[in-house]
Amino acid sequence: MSEINLGLGNNDIVTRKEAESDFIAFWEKQAKNLSWFSTWKKPLDWNPPFAKWFVGGTINASYNTLDIHQNKANKPAILWEGENGESKILTYKDMWTQVQKFANVLKSLGVQKGDRITIYLPMIPELPISMLACARIGAIHTVIFSGFSAAAIKDRICDSKSKIVITADGGYRRGNIIKLKEVIDEATKDFDFVQNVIVIERTKNKIILSSKDMLWNELMNDISDTCIAEKLDSTHPLYILYTSGTTGKPKGVLHGTGGYLTHLYSTFKWAFDIKDSDIFFCTADIGWVTGHSYMVYGPLLHGATEVMYEGAPDFPDASRMWEIIQKYKVTIFYTTPTALRMFMKFGDELPNSFDLSTLRLLGSVGEPINPEVWKWYFKIIGKEKCPIIDTWWQTETGGMMISALPGLETIPLKPGSGTRSIPGLDISVVDEVGNDIPPNTKGYLVIKNPWPGMLLTLWGDDAKYRDVYWSKYKNCYYPGDYALRDIDGYFWLLGRADDVLKVSGHRIGTAELESCIVSHHNVAESAVCGIPDELKGEVIIAFVVLKQNVTKDTLILEKELLIKIRNDIGAIATPKQIYFVAKLPKTRSGKIMRRLLKSIANNETIGDISTLEDGAAVSEIQSVFEELQKSIQKKSD
Numbered sequence: 001m002s003e004i005n006l007g008l009g010n011n012d013i014v015t016r017k018e019a020e021s022d023f024i025a026f027w028e029k030q031a032k033n034l035s036w037f038s039t040w041k042k043p044l045d046w047n048p049p050f051a052k053w054f055v056g057g058t059i060n061a062s063y064n065t066l067d068i069h070q071n072k073a074n075k076p077a078i079l080w081e082g083e084n085g086e087s088k089i090l091t092y093k094d095m096w097t098q099v100q101k102f103a104n105v106l107k108s109l110g111v112q113k114g115d116r117i118t119i120y121l122p123m124i125p126e127l128p129i130s131m132l133a134c135a136r137i138g139a140i141h142t143v144i145f146s147g148f149s150a151a152a153i154k155d156r157i158c159d160s161k162s163k164i165v166i167t168a169d170g171g172y173r174r175g176n177i178i179k180l181k182e183v184i185d186e187a188t189k190d191f192d193f194v195q196n197v198i199v200i201e202r203t204k205n206k207i208i209l210s211s212k213d214m215l216w217n218e219l220m221n222d223i224s225d226t227c228i229a230e231k232l233d234s235t236h237p238l239y240i241l242y243t244s245g246t247t248g249k250p251k252g253v254l255h256g257t258g259g260y261l262t263h264l265y266s267t268f269k270w271a272f273d274i275k276d277s278d279i280f281f282c283t284a285d286i287g288w289v290t291g292h293s294y295m296v297y298g299p300l301l302h303g304a305t306e307v308m309y310e311g312a313p314d315f316p317d318a319s320r321m322w323e324i325i326q327k328y329k330v331t332i333f334y335t336t337p338t339a340l341r342m343f344m345k346f347g348d349e350l351p352n353s354f355d356l357s358t359l360r361l362l363g364s365v366g367e368p369i370n371p372e373v374w375k376w377y378f379k380i381i382g383k384e385k386c387p388i389i390d391t392w393w394q395t396e397t398g399g400m401m402i403s404a405l406p407g408l409e410t411i412p413l414k415p416g417s418g419t420r421s422i423p424g425l426d427i428s429v430v431d432e433v434g435n436d437i438p439p440n441t442k443g444y445l446v447i448k449n450p451w452p453g454m455l456l457t458l459w460g461d462d463a464k465y466r467d468v469y470w471s472k473y474k475n476c477y478y479p480g481d482y483a484l485r486d487i488d489g490y491f492w493l494l495g496r497a498d499d500v501l502k503v504s505g506h507r508i509g510t511a512e513l514e515s516c517i518v519s520h521h522n523v524a525e526s527a528v529c530g531i532p533d534e535l536k537g538e539v540i541i542a543f544v545v546l547k548q549n550v551t552k553d554t555l556i557l558e559k560e561l562l563i564k565i566r567n568d569i570g571a572i573a574t575p576k577q578i579y580f581v582a583k584l585p586k587t588r589s590g591k592i593m594r595r596l597l598k599s600i601a602n603n604e605t606i607g608d609i610s611t612l613e614d615g616a617a618v619s620e621i622q623s624v625f626e627e628l629q630k631s632i633q634k635k636s637d
Contacts, residue, residue: 015408019423026424027053027452031262034059034301035068037231040258044450049470049477050457051450053259054234061238061257062103062136063229065300066096076305079279079328080125083172083311090125092303095132098125098220100227102133105219109196111164113138113230116240118162120144120153120184122171123310126200126216127286128296130166135238135257138230142240142252145287146171146178150186152250156242157187157194159252159459164196166216170203174315181207234258240459241289243395251468252459253289253395261301263399263453267422268298271389271400272332272361273407279358281307281325282334289395290365293453294334298399313339318346322354333381334363338525338592340373345524345547348380356381361406363389368493370515371416378415392418392493394479396469398453401425402491416515417490425451429485434473439487442509444497447477482509499594501530503538508573510594516568517542520561522550527584528575529598539576541601545584554580 019026028043031054040057069075073093080088090098111117117139121127127143134141142160144153157165167184170177181199185208188194199207200216209215238257242250268274280299284290299306307328313321313335321343325333343351362382364374369390378388392402402418404411411419421427426448428436437443454477458465472478482494494509501508510528517526525545530538544561558578565573585593600622 060229103227153187259452270405336366337369374415
């Protein structure tokens with residue numbers, strides 16, 4: 001893979017040397033960048049697999065994101081863009097005032113330190129205001145993505161035993177109103193422990209208010225705008241974020257305060273090389289961890305200005321992201337490979353028709369980025385002048401774990417690689433029994449030491465926390481990802497280990513195969529999955545979305561793709577069948593729902609698709625699959 005020598009940093013090699021010699025002292029030094037009410041007595045209490053960082057220190061997340069920035073009170077904190085064309089600017093003074101007022105609202109309703117508050121809102125400013133108000137008084141917020149169904153919400157509220165639920169009458173999505181209040185009514189109807197539901201009137205659609213329901217505006221009208229931030233222990237829980245697993249009960253990932261904020265402050269600075277003049281735009285929904293870490297807490301810790309967008313990235317058309325970048329003169333853009341592949345499908349002319357010259361740094365998050373997509377991002381969006389940080393991390397890790405760090409050091413970038421681990425982490429690739437393996441060998445990613453942003457545990461389930469993340473390898477955190485590390489120490493993420501296909505005893509990563517398919521010049525997106533086979537154990541099928549205006553016959557394209565796969569990966573990775581479809585089933589956060597493809601291919605019940613962006617994608621894939629299966633059957637007959 002060719003390298004691109006481009007970076008912005010100051011080549012601070014000393015930082016990595018410090019981290020390698022004493023990672024605890026290194027993180028202790030980073031923690032001093034935050035504002036503490038009292039310093040810690042012990043930097044780390046490590047009782048594997050439970051870690052407590054900066055024990056005895058007191059701090060507050062709301063104070064560190066708002067109070068300390070009141071010397072620049074009139075600086076915009078959030079540039080909000082509604083899907084329906086509305087816009088709003090909230091300064092650091094505005095945010096500080098609104099957060100204090102809503103913190104007082106919560107206190108007036110009997111909310112105390114440690115109480116849980118569920119937040120089910122669209123991407124509107126009241127969402128981060130609610131989170132920071134909870135943090136201010138020591139309540140634990142649990143944000144639920146506004147695309148979840150009543151059944152999914154019910155599980156999460158029941159598990160957290162939330163005292164208050166914050167929602168809206170509705171939210172805009174692709175020009176439609178999603179009736180959020182109705183969903184919450186259904187989800188909470190059997191829960192006496194939910195004392196109040198606070199409703200924001202976003203869309204003004206008709207809603208029915210019960211005795212528990214209260215309107216946001218009425219509560220905020222006559223409340224005091226002064227609320228002193230609570231001095232909280234460093235290990236005090238900040239939030240619960242439920243992972244949206246496809247089966248079983250969702251896991252409530254619990255993050256603390258002092259360690260988490262230290263991790264975010266450091267990684268946001270190193271990765272984005274943040275400056276006071278920057279306009280930061282992260283496209284993630286706050287319902288996911290990227291929105292928590294690098295839309296709410298990370299930017300505000302640094303007093304940055306950020307863009308917050310309410311709607312779908314391609315609504316009303318595929319130019320929406322480029323319009324926003326041009327309008328707000330965005331300098332840093334952080335999005336997902338899935339979104340980039342979608343944008344690629346519409347060609348280069350669309351982004352080239354907008355002024356993207358203010359961009360100076362690009363980022364990728366959520367899944368491995370294909371080298372072909374990386375190069376398009378670099379050339380068409382960044383105009384070959386912007387470094388790209390390809391970040392790997394998880395809900396559980398709290399913040400970035402592997403990334404290029406333009407704000408810290410200048411290193412060559414390799415399209416498709418996340419580069420190296422952040423300082424202070426010992427990350428490796430191991431075999432089945434936990435031994436480090438040679439460079440360029442596929443294996444399992446592991447983290448060998450604790451880090452400040454790591455989860456405290458799973459809410460109410462220490463045993464599951466231990467079993468899920470720490471039982472495969474002794475005293476090593478196992479994130480469940482498949483990877484390799486090259487001769488230069490660069491990591492290449494190959495997808496979830498449970499997404500690895502096993503064909504005739506050979507292991508093939510889905511990300512590796514999908515990347516190969518997408519590198520064909522006519523392909524925009526691809527997803528692969530395995531179906532059972534008596535002879536090989538499993539065979540591969542691929543779903544392919546072509547770029548717009550491709551007229552080449554699909555039979556010819558199929559042959560070209562099969563040849564390419566054999567040449568680039570090997571005959572063992574050859575799909576049994578390639579299905580050409582108009583779109584892939586994705587969640588509203590942009591992730592491909594591979595389980596649905598697998599369910600369709602195996603004639604299984606599809607199950608819950610409440611987070612699906614467009615149900616038509618499933619119907620189309622189902623019909624294409626059935627049609628091709630019939631034609632295959634006719635040939636065999």
